[in-house]
Amino acid sequence: MIPVTGTAQIYEAMQDVKNRGPGFVTNFFSTEAKLARWVDKRELSIAPSDRSVILLRRDRDFEHLYFFASDLAAVRAALQGQAGWTTPLVADLIGREAEILESAALFVDLGYRHHTRLMRLSRIGGGSRVAPPSPDAELALASDAAEVLAMLEASFDRHAEQLPDEGEIAAAIAQGCILVVRDGARLAGLLFFERTGLTAYVRYWLVARAFRDKGVGARLMHGFFARCPDARRFILWVIADNENAIKRYAHYGFKPDGLVDQVMIRYSSPIQRAGFMGEKNG
Amino acid sequence: MLKGIRPEFDFAASSDFIADGLLDSFDMVTLVADLDKTFSISIDGVEIVPENFKNIETIRALLQKHGITT
Known part of the structure; x- marks a missing residue:
């Protein structure tokens, strides 16, 4: 993973993915202002390739995982290549129910667990x-x-x-x-x-x-x-x-x-998981 | 297409969909995916910025860059 030093670094990496052709999958819906704040606080790191961009954002004792990829196979390849990550990872899969089924199954395949689910009210x-x-x-x-x-x-x-x-x-x-x-x-x-x-x-x-x-x-x-x-x-x-x-x-x-928003989480070890599961969440 | 994403809003009455809160960042990415699919184009990553989705004219200009006239 490479530290992100500017928002252009992210947009250019997304550009490389989109150069592969129409269509993409993503769970990255940040606003520019929010993204700029994360960059300023040096919370982001990135793993770009020609078919995918993986972004991690540090948050307390874990990291949020975002992807922008030409398809889910590219997400799988990127995440399999990063199997050595040791921090707990949280991925929000956002969309209509039917749209996120496949990506949720992929994350389960990659060792993530269903943590919780949020729904949007309007x-x-x-x-x-x-x-x-x-x-x-x-x-x-x-x-x-x-x-x-x-x-x-x-x-x-x-x-x-x-x-x-x-x-x-x-x-x-x-x-x-x-x-x-x-x-x-x-x-x-x-x-x-x-x-x-x-x-x-x-x-x-x-x-x-x-x-x-x-x-x-x-x-x-x-x-x-x-x-x-x-x-x-x-x-x-x-x-x-x-x-x-x-x-x-x-x-x-x-x-x-x-x-x-299907929230998926991956702990790197059973001990880490036990530590997190033992905490109270509201 | 905009009506499909946010049927409750009158897009014709706004000159800045983002600042007026008609589209949020999730809607914008959804719109990009819909435009890519509908017109068989690939909107560039660097083009997925609010300036290109401010109003009908900027979206039209973006599509024209990709050879689509509406």
Whole structure:
């Protein structure tokens, strides 16, 4: 693997794959801005060939694996050639159910396990559909960043849910994209969102265990809708078997839109796997 | 094709699909795959950037580079 020093290195490697002809397979859907941030933080390494590009992104104690290849046979060849990797690897296979079956089978063949599955929920149309509670949630402060990170890391699955680092959280707070409800000096809950034009994306919606069923989540969700009055499309990803969360999102008009993310993971040894499996994930 | 990807949006009313949030990065890659397949072309890796998918005109220009007139 070669360290990535600029985004052009990635696009040129993808170009080499596309020069082979029409059609490609990929699980790499990063925005330019996100990609530039990963490059700046030196989180990326790349293994290019004429039929495939494999990208690894360091994240805490594992790496995300992305591929861009002329076909799945090229992905297989590339990953078989990298069998000596020792860090746990996580690959998100994103698409419609039928589209990812073949790639999921390939990853199982290569020693990956099904870790979990997320599904995307969408809501079309703006405005809140149920009466807003009061008082409203408030914007997080810069001094909340460490607590926000601690809450996210304690409650969400870091392998599956693309958790931000403290720098990303600080940037989101500066942009007014994290809402919180406080209980004295503690955070009772938070909602982390992103806006791009008419689309608003709920990244994390979380109420601390001690404050559940007290209207905190509703205050956060209404605060979010109130800050996105002109959004036309709302989206989020949720663990597919988290019926409680799905039911809560449904209350606000979110429905599955058919896109799924099959999260595959490969541990390099049984000991490593035991270490990861023994940890609590929310 | 755009309507197939995001039926809820009025693409004719936007001059910047990306900035307006009509297409996200997943949609853009899906659109590239659809265009490749439909027109039997191979849009270059370096062309898979938001500038080429801002609006109907930039997509048309991209297709014209590959010999497709719409």
